Amino acid sequence: MVTRRDLLKGSSNSLLLSLLEQQPMYGYQIVKELEARSQGYFKFKEGTLYPALHRLEKSGLITGRWQTLPNGRQRRYYYITAKGLAKLALEKSQWQDFFTAVKLILQPDPSSP
């Protein structure tokens, strides 16, 4: 059963999977992209991001591959897996349900009894 708790604690997971669905990215890039795409709203800290990425990888939802740049620097790019895509689709619909439920409470229809 889908619990409200899962949605809350899994919010960052959905955001990360959604980003990686569009293109593979590395950690630092993810921080910047999330901030840019949310118009400055999301500012992930390292202490949030990297443990989250490790969890997702351990769960098989993403896979990380080290890549070496021409200048010798190392980056770890993360790719979403088929399992991750399926999970993302599920979580998106769960988010929709959650939004709907919250709105029903915070913005009740005044015409209803």
Added chain:
Amino acid sequence: MVTRRDLLKGSSNSLLLSLLEQQPMYGYQIVKELEARSQGYFKFKEGTLYPALHRLEKSGLITGRWQTLPNGRQRRYYYITAKGLAKLALEKSQWQDFFTAVKLILQPDPSSP
């Protein structure tokens, strides 16, 4: 500063304040109302609800008053305070911002670059 974490952990606070804004309620009633108004989505457990109510009361956002029913049973009714009303207004706008930010990530505009 408003952090994402505050929104997540404070989600139940907003829901409770919003309910109590409409009318004073007691714990058991809140559980039933939340479930009814969210069309079955929210099913608060006692272990979530009562500590949350106690936190809100300690923060001065609600006040609880024991009332004795004709049959002798005791109920603790909670009333939203002026401080609670102000807090609720703030949190509603924060929720709106959060919704918007999440949607920007999960449902990016395909026409944007």
Added chain:
DNA sequence: TTGACATACATAGAATGTCTAAGTAAATAC
């Protein structure tokens, strides 16, 4: 070349909210 800043990843530990689970107690329905 020194310093400042951005890039890039990692992790220990604290704080906090939610859940499970158990306890207490009484009214009501069958």
Added chain:
DNA sequence: GTATTTACTTAGACATTCTATGTATGTCAA
């Protein structure tokens, strides 16, 4: 008379996020 519903409380487990720190390199300006 017993099962269900009402009604509140709290201890303890668990998970996520944050703060804070560490490591290391590249870039740019003074």
